[in-house]
Structures are given as C-alpha cells and as structure tokens.
Amino acid sequence: MVRKIAFGVLWLGFVFxxxxxxxxxxxxxxxxxxxxxxxxxxxxxxxxxxLFNLMGIWPMIYSALLFIDGRGQKIPAWLFASASFGVGAFALLPYLTLRKTNPAFPGTKNTLIKLLDSRITGIILTIGTVILVSYGLLQGDWSNFIQQWQSDRFIHVMSLDFCLLCLIFPALLGDDMARRNWQTQLYWLFALIPLFGPLIYLCLRPPLPETNVNVVSNQKVGV
Known part of the structure; x- marks a missing residue:
C-alpha cells in the first residue's frame, strides 16, 4: 500500500x-x-x-516488461504501455500505482510477447540508443540546451520525464526477474545505471518460461 501511495503522489506531483x-x-x-x-x-x-528519440526508446524498454507483467493484472497493461509512447511517465506512473506484485507468468507466450521477450529486441534497442547518445553528446550544444531547459516547458518536462523513466524502472525489474527464476547480483547494475542498465538487462535476461494452463488446472484438481 505504501508503494502504491508513493507512486500516486509522485504522479500527481509530476502532473502539478x-x-x-x-x-x-x-x-x-x-x-x-x-x-x-x-x-x-x-x-x-x-x-x-x-532526447526526443530516446523518449521513443524508453516506452519500448518498458513494453518489454509491461506486456508480460500485465498478464496477471486486472488493469490493461497494454493501454498504459501504448500511452507511454506519447506521454512517457505520465502514463506509466498510474499503472505502477494500480498494479499488484506479479512474480509469475501464467499461460503461454503469444507472438507479441515472444518478440518483446527476445534478446534480439534488446540488442536492437541498445544499438539504437548508443547511436542516439553518441550523436547527442558529440554534436550537441550544452549551453543552448541548458538555456532551452530553463525557458521551454516542452524540453524542460521531457528532460524530467526521461529522468523519471530511469528512476522508476526498478519497480518492474524485481518481478520480471522472479518470473524467470533469475537470481543474480547484477540486479543493482540493471537498476542503478540509467538507461543502459535496463538495456543490458533486456540483452541478458533468460527467456520467460511458459506454463501449460491445462496441466496446472489438472494438478489443482488432483488429476
């Protein structure tokens, strides 16, 4: 409950x-x-x-967790994941407020989840991110960016949105690792390194195990 309240307050504070x-x-x-x-x-x-293009990378990173996490939620994760492509953390914070802990993945993977679960997806996102970050850092004008950050709401809020997306990623990381039965000391590497930590996680995480629903149901009834 404390976690839900914290995310709710963070969302309202960010909107305000x-x-x-x-x-x-x-x-x-x-x-x-x-x-x-x-x-x-x-x-x-x-x-x-x-920065603008990285704000398109982040929703894809989150989608690689949200569509899987949503399988065990009462709320439609796809709706929040889709909205995050337009408004970033403004859409993800309400989901984190409403979701419940979900360390299991019931059923089998559909085509979309297989794609999002693939390490190839993580590698492609990482390559794109490296290109964008290198371009921005090597070609960008920092003094001009700071001036725009101080005077332009769009750039100001987009920058804070980027920082929030870095900050809240660990809220989904623990459950995603539990679903894969992956216990590793690399958790803090994935959680604390902004942007590249989540990308490294997508490149290294083990495949999501599937559960045969019929077998589970039969075991419950003693068949």
Whole structure:
C-alpha cells in the first residue's frame, strides 16, 4: 500500500509541476514537435533530437516488461504501455500505482510477447540508443540546451520525464526477474545505471518460461 501511495503522489506531483510550475510553453513548441517527429531536424540542437528519440526508446524498454507483467493484472497493461509512447511517465506512473506484485507468468507466450521477450529486441534497442547518445553528446550544444531547459516547458518536462523513466524502472525489474527464476547480483547494475542498465538487462535476461494452463488446472484438481 505504501508503494502504491508513493507512486500516486509522485504522479500527481509530476502532473502539478509540469502544468503549473514548469517554464511556460514557447510559441514555436508545436512546430518543434512536428519537425522532430517528421525528421526535419535542420537547426535543432542534436541534444534535443537525441532526447526526443530516446523518449521513443524508453516506452519500448518498458513494453518489454509491461506486456508480460500485465498478464496477471486486472488493469490493461497494454493501454498504459501504448500511452507511454506519447506521454512517457505520465502514463506509466498510474499503472505502477494500480498494479499488484506479479512474480509469475501464467499461460503461454503469444507472438507479441515472444518478440518483446527476445534478446534480439534488446540488442536492437541498445544499438539504437548508443547511436542516439553518441550523436547527442558529440554534436550537441550544452549551453543552448541548458538555456532551452530553463525557458521551454516542452524540453524542460521531457528532460524530467526521461529522468523519471530511469528512476522508476526498478519497480518492474524485481518481478520480471522472479518470473524467470533469475537470481543474480547484477540486479543493482540493471537498476542503478540509467538507461543502459535496463538495456543490458533486456540483452541478458533468460527467456520467460511458459506454463501449460491445462496441466496446472489438472494438478489443482488432483488429476
């Protein structure tokens, strides 16, 4: 219960800060979002470009856990995972508030879960992330980014959203490792290294074991 309350308070606090306390929107915000979304990146700080695209990587990282975690939840995890592609932690924090601990995976994997469970998915996401981070760090203008962070609500909130996504990942990590019967001291590596820790986890985690529902049902009735 304490955990649910903490996530609920964090979500409400983030919403309040983003819409009340954050710097104001700039007149060209919509144009900036449109250009970032359509690849018209001329004149845009590479740090902003990298950050914007990394905010598309994060929902895929979370989807690799959420669609599996949702199999044992009463709430539709796919809805929150899908919404996170547009609003990031604004969608994931309510899910973390409402979900229950779920260290088991009932049933078999469908095509989507097989794809999300694949280490190849983790490797592809890691390669894309390395390219984006390298581009942003090597080509970006930090003084310009700081100035925009201080004056532009979109960039300001997007940056905080990125930090929150790094912070809350461990809330799903423990159950996902338990579902795989994977006990390793690498937990803290996955949990504490921002962005690359979760990516390393997706590349290394053992395949998700499947449970034959019919066998489990027969065992319960003594057949």
């Amino acid at each position: 800060y983003a819409f009340v306390l954050a710097p104001p929107n700039q007149p060209d915000t919509f144009e900036l979002i449109k250009n970032l979304s359509t690849g018209q990146w001329q004149g845009i700080n590479p740090l902003v470009i990298a």
